[in-house]
Amino acid sequence: MRLQLPIVLGGLAVLLAPWAAIRGDAPPPAARGLPPLVDDPSLPALPTRSPRNANYTIQARLDPDQHTLQGSEVLEWRNTSGTALSTFPFHLYWNAFRNNLSTSARGEGRRAARSLDQKEKERGYGYTEVRSIRLVDGTETDLTPSIKYVSPDDNNPDDRTVMQVSTPSPVPPGATVRFKIDWTSHVPHGDVGRAGWVHDYFFIVQWFPKIGVWWKGAWNAHQFHPWTEFFADYGVYDVRLTLPKRGFVVGATGRLQEKTDGADGAETWRFMQEDVHDFAWTASPRYREKKARFDDPGYPPVEIRLLYQPEHEHLADRYLEATKISLRSYGAWSAPYPYPQITVIDPAWSSASGGMEYPTLFTGGASLWAPRALQSPEGVTIHECGHQFWYGLVGNNEFEEAWLDEGFNSYHDEKAAALALGPIGWGRRYFGLATPGRGTRGGWPVVAPGVWIGRGEGELSGLRRSGETDVMARPGWQYRNAEAYGLNSYGKPALSIQTLENLVGDETMTRILRRYARRFRFAHPTSEDFIATVNEVTGRDYRWYFDQTWFSSDRCDYAVSVKTEKARTLEGYGDAGPDGVPFLTSPRAVPPEDKKGGVWDSEVTVRRLGGVRMPVEVMVAFSDGRTIDESWDGQYRWTMFKYRGPAKLVRAIVDPRGKLAIDVNPANNDWVDEDGWSRRASLKWSARWMFWLQNLLEMHMLVG
Amino acid sequence: MLYALVQGWRLLRRSFGLAVLLLVVNLGLALLLAVPLAGVLRRDLHQMQASQNMMYGFDYPWWSQWSDAQSGWTTSFGPEIFGVGFVFRNLDLLLKGALPVNLFGARGDAGPPLDPVILGVGLIYLLVQTYLAGGILSTLRGVQGSWTVRGLLHGSGFYFGRLLRVALVALFGAWLVFRVDAPLA
Ligand SMILES: [Zn+2]
Numbered sequence: 001m002r003l004q005l006p007i008v009l010g011g012l013a014v015l016l017a018p019w020a021a022i023r024g025d026a027p028p029p030a031a032r033g034l035p036p037l038v039d040d041p042s043l044p045a046l047p048t049r050s051p052r053n054a055n056y057t058i059q060a061r062l063d064p065d066q067h068t069l070q071g072s073e074v075l076e077w078r079n080t081s082g083t084a085l086s087t088f089p090f091h092l093y094w095n096a097f098r099n100n101l102s103t104s105a106r107g108e109g110r111r112a113a114r115s116l117d118q119k120e121k122e123r124g125y126g127y128t129e130v131r132s133i134r135l136v137d138g139t140e141t142d143l144t145p146s147i148k149y150v151s152p153d154d155n156n157p158d159d160r161t162v163m164q165v166s167t168p169s170p171v172p173p174g175a176t177v178r179f180k181i182d183w184t185s186h187v188p189h190g191d192v193g194r195a196g197w198v199h200d201y202f203f204i205v206q207w208f209p210k211i212g213v214w215w216k217g218a219w220n221a222h223q224f225h226p227w228t229e230f231f232a233d234y235g236v237y238d239v240r241l242t243l244p245k246r247g248f249v250v251g252a253t254g255r256l257q258e259k260t261d262g263a264d265g266a267e268t269w270r271f272m273q274e275d276v277h278d279f280a281w282t283a284s285p286r287y288r289e290k291k292a293r294f295d296d297p298g299y300p301p302v303e304i305r306l307l308y309q310p311e312h313e314h315l316a317d318r319y320l321e322a323t324k325i326s327l328r329s330y331g332a333w334s335a336p337y338p339y340p341q342i343t344v345i346d347p348a349w350s351s352a353s354g355g356m357e358y359p360t361l362f363t364g365g366a367s368l369w370a371p372r373a374l375q376s377p378e379g380v381t382i383h384e385c386g387h388q389f390w391y392g393l394v395g396n397n398e399f400e401e402a403w404l405d406e407g408f409n410s411y412h413d414e415k416a417a418a419l420a421l422g423p424i425g426w427g428r429r430y431f432g433l434a435t436p437g438r439g440t441r442g443g444w445p446v447v448a449p450g451v452w453i454g455r456g457e458g459e460l461s462g463l464r465r466s467g468e469t470d471v472m473a474r475p476g477w478q479y480r481n482a483e484a485y486g487l488n489s490y491g492k493p494a495l496s497i498q499t500l501e502n503l504v505g506d507e508t509m510t511r512i513l514r515r516y517a518r519r520f521r522f523a524h525p526t527s528e529d530f531i532a533t534v535n536e537v538t539g540r541d542y543r544w545y546f547d548q549t550w551f552s553s554d555r556c557d558y559a560v561s562v563k564t565e566k567a568r569t570l571e572g573y574g575d576a577g578p579d580g581v582p583f584l585t586s587p588r589a590v591p592p593e594d595k596k597g598g599v600w601d602s603e604v605t606v607r608r609l610g611g612v613r614m615p616v617e618v619m620v621a622f623s624d625g626r627t628i629d630e631s632w633d634g635q636y637r638w639t640m641f642k643y644r645g646p647a648k649l650v651r652a653i654v655d656p657r658g659k660l661a662i663d664v665n666p667a668n669n670d671w672v673d674e675d676g677w678s679r680r681a682s683l684k685w686s687a688r689w690m691f692w693l694q695n696l697l698e699m700h701m702l703v704g
Numbered sequence: 705m706l707y708a709l710v711q712g713w714r715l716l717r718r719s720f721g722l723a724v725l726l727l728v729v730n731l732g733l734a735l736l737l738a739v740p741l742a743g744v745l746r747r748d749l750h751q752m753q754a755s756q757n758m759m760y761g762f763d764y765p766w767w768s769q770w771s772d773a774q775s776g777w778t779t780s781f782g783p784e785i786f787g788v789g790f791v792f793r794n795l796d797l798l799l800k801g802a803l804p805v806n807l808f809g810a811r812g813d814a815g816p817p818l819d820p821v822i823l824g825v826g827l828i829y830l831l832v833q834t835y836l837a838g839g840i841l842s843t844l845r846g847v848q849g850s851w852t853v854r855g856l857l858h859g860s861g862f863y864f865g866r867l868l869r870v871a872l873v874a875l876f877g878a879w880l881v882f883r884v885d886a887p888l889a
Binding site for chain 2: 670680681
């Protein structure tokens, strides 16, 4: 008996479930159209090659059983600093995982170096130990004794992620020198950092000693922080990777040049790529391979090589299609992807390598059950592939101005996805596996019917929550916490560029980004370069806009409220009579038929609730169908518009075209004269909620 | 033969009446919170364009902002209970040990996965259900034909202590299960 009722109600619930679906389940139609790829002579010419001042020839041998890597590299480096240099910093990123004292390990956030597996703590540790570093120019000069570790960001004496060496005599400007470096690495377990191994899956990134960038008159070589990304000079990479012959499939930056068998049961894969600033690779015997070709008219053709997990066979085409969406749309909005190939990696289950970009290679991420409405793996694929255009091709300093890559990219990925796939659905996964430190993974996805998230709408919650924590434009490691880094590198810059697009117009925005992408290809541009490009293309000074958004922690929130009532008729003392005494006039009862007509007084108050000041448009509508457009400079805390006329005011909207994508509360922008809608909506949704609560109550019977 | 059929039919009718009674309790408790929720939603949608959007569909930006501003039991109103989601959410809560009163669930910094008010209503329902089960048991065992509220309450009181013990034993069993292995908790 005790179980019967829940079963009956459960059955009822299943029967009623279709009823519970929401009207208008289909997503709103997506916008159409990318700007045509036209040869615009007014645009700067694209450079045919990068400065190539940091060229690496690397040989590495992986021992997959011991999780060790023996590496040897020759770095050919040209002094483009304009000054003689005798100290040289090198990144040794894996030393973030060396022990619990590194700057990354002392930090917070899900990427802070640590071991999640308490039982096998040592598996999380890894390191890069330079055995020797020599200057090789005919004669060899051993620089190994000069090695010291520097911590320019936080003076942490225990951090070894930046190594510095000194040369006996300075390297003159314009000269090219060659450093020969031999090193040994221990590969960390890959459940926290992106680099690492999981079972027989190896993801080897940020893995070789890498020279810093001479930038703005100084060496720029930041330590590895828990959430920051990277910065490096462009060059040519020629990399030979040796692994035991055990059916490993290898994916890497660049093109496969050759594959040779060694005498010792090993095989060597050689990859080459010109004009990139990093080299990443991965190996796993489980990879399956699928290829596709992107050859839309007007674009240089690109071979897409997808390496995916066998259990994701059904998602392979979705990965490939999303990669094409990215190449197509970002190419149209900036400048086409110039490399002849791109490698897409579907990472192994339980590896933390998903969702990351490397030159000509990126990782996606997918779940076994992937309803199309949730746009996964499409969303992450479009985003990571999109990095090729900003991180990859213009190469901004991600340590110091992460938004120039992640922000631009988030702005573009949402625009591309909205255009090609429509709005994203809302879903939640249930019955996933709880994992230490990384929350619940996997699980059965349930998509909420009728709930669609439009472009940029998903970012507003973060802006409301932590928008005031930090000024957006700040070095990555100086944000107060990981959440503030995330908001100020992704969501806020994306929304602010979307807002800028709305202010200058879509077509002008494309001209801005095309110009910026072309002029600064391979050039490490800064925010100032971008602002200058905006001003140049628009012919106006938009500094005020960036002051309000990028260089501010203020929130943007405009709101509207309305008072509309019958114009008053005299009540009280009016004019004086012949005796000089004013008449007392009593209120007259208005006959019911008169209520519709008459004169109405309406007041529209627009308020600026946040610190951000933007010019805003205001639209008011009256019951006779008349509309009036107003504008306000948005500077003072509020303004008021007054109307007297024959019709009642029925609607008032501040920012009627929804230009201010950064307005944290768009709902208070739109006032309507209603009483029935909110009543009916609240009844509908509270009934739906009650249905859920009833079911929840029944669930109690299963345990009690 | 005919007698047995008639007896069976009578038993069914009697338990049907009781099922309706339980449904009334269930509905009553749910209404206890659904009515104030309707009031909150109406107040927060009043004279907003979002009210029209919410009448015909679902306004994500409005809900997102509204939800961020909520604390307490009203936070449970969101897309996860739409469509078949409500069953998944509840089963998930059950498997995570959140029912009843988050007795078996994880107690992290995040607090219980459901607001204490809703967990409290769940507890009341559990107690009422246990109480009424006694009455049901006695009416089913009784030889007389129809059941009365008085008889039910009498039976409920008579059996409550025992059934409470049974319920506690069941809860203890559930606790053991969650202690041994709670894969989703
Ligand atoms: Zn990114």
